[in-house]
Amino acid sequence: MTMTSAKGARAGFIWLASYPKSGNTWFRALLTAYEDSAGDVDINRLDGRHAARERLFERYLACDGSLLTTEETFIARRVIYLHLAQHETSGAPQKVHDANLPLANGQLLFPPEATAATIHVVRHPFDVAVSYAYHLGLAPDFDRCIDNMCNPDFRVDGLVFAQMPQVQSDWSSHALSWLAMPGRRLTLRYEDMLVDGAGALTRALRVMYPDAEPDPARVTRAVEATSFGKLKAQESATSFRERPPKSESFFRSGTSGDWRNHLTPAQCARLADALAPAMQRMGYGPDGSVGPWSDDAPAP
Template identity: 30%
Template structure:
């Protein structure tokens, strides 16, 4: 069994989709942007209910968390069974063991890309995406048992708090993990996306790189979403691609919630340059 999975990992609303759409454009190397609803072809999800049903070979109750967890090793073995050198897999799961099942097992993993975002901005986007108030979102992303409940589209995703999630992916690892900050991707897209391309072992072509960055710009993505919608948009949110800026928390997140977030996540925020 080949260790071919390269995890595209992040806490929700941290830039994972942006990175995958960039990769779709870089890999396609076309003269027109890849449609955003086709971007999933470069990185499958690890929690797609349909995949678990296929592996189960029979009825699957997605609310039975133990059953879906027991199926997970078979789902991941199915991904690597194509014998490819690299299988890009998107995940919002923390790198932890859930009820005795390792969610990100070493035996199928080649490497990982971990994208993190200032949690003060992430929590605002999280609130919009999941139809929460900012206060509810602050409480949710600070809770050690935070998980996305199962539905007909996805099985349960185990995230934990933002700090725990970041620690799980950026700590000691048996394989290479490329850590990218969302804010650096905004400020220095050439440097950051070049690192991503090289991490995956692809040849770096500057003209191709610049075109893929242009084709995955927030202006391009939001215009595509207006015209054709986006399959990853939640029913609770008006749109998936909002402003895509940093430091929105300074005007949009109430001071008392800023204080709560900093209290809950101070150590990790400081480590990654979000607090001095």
């Protein structure tokens, strides 16, 4: 049984959550290639619509979303998710960069009762700082990106790229918020995906679509089709509509440990001090190492 035939098995949203530049887009490419019978992937037609897309609010709100305060948009998003989850059986994942933290009313932005499954992707914050800075066109000023990553109150306010405001918080709070998500959840580390993409995709598919065993041949084809070199070559040949205007390329490095070529010891120490809770939980060392870790979520 393929992923396509597994869709519609249960109601609720599938959240594909990550801090920006942690592997969310790569995972969406893997899903797209898996669903394609030939294992092909078009980077400009990836599975996974953005959960904060403005069009969603234009359709279901009785007012212009830009007229709401930031807090009101978060509460409105939660209400919309709850409403739509009753009828959401497509199985299509929703891309999320928000932290899942309590709102002003004490309720989670992404309600467990509106959730079918959560795939959470995490990457060492040292590499995130570098990749995110290049993504935003800030490099080589990595300190500005580090400021945001260490700020528990950091938000993306206003309408940006046709998206409603989003609460990212600091990297540690973001990671811990999704690690605490109840229900069917799988947390994948970017570094482990680099080592065993097929294993990561297989585990994710079992969590997302528990009534359909993944097809090993399709998994293999999907991993081969989404190698970093192939994705980067496709961007060079056709461009990528999700690349920010100030970024030279979306698929820049795709490696683990690139932070060594960019960050100073002081910058690394600042990240390690501010983000220690989630780094320790995820097996990320203050020296940039990636050690073992154990996810306490139920095994898929």
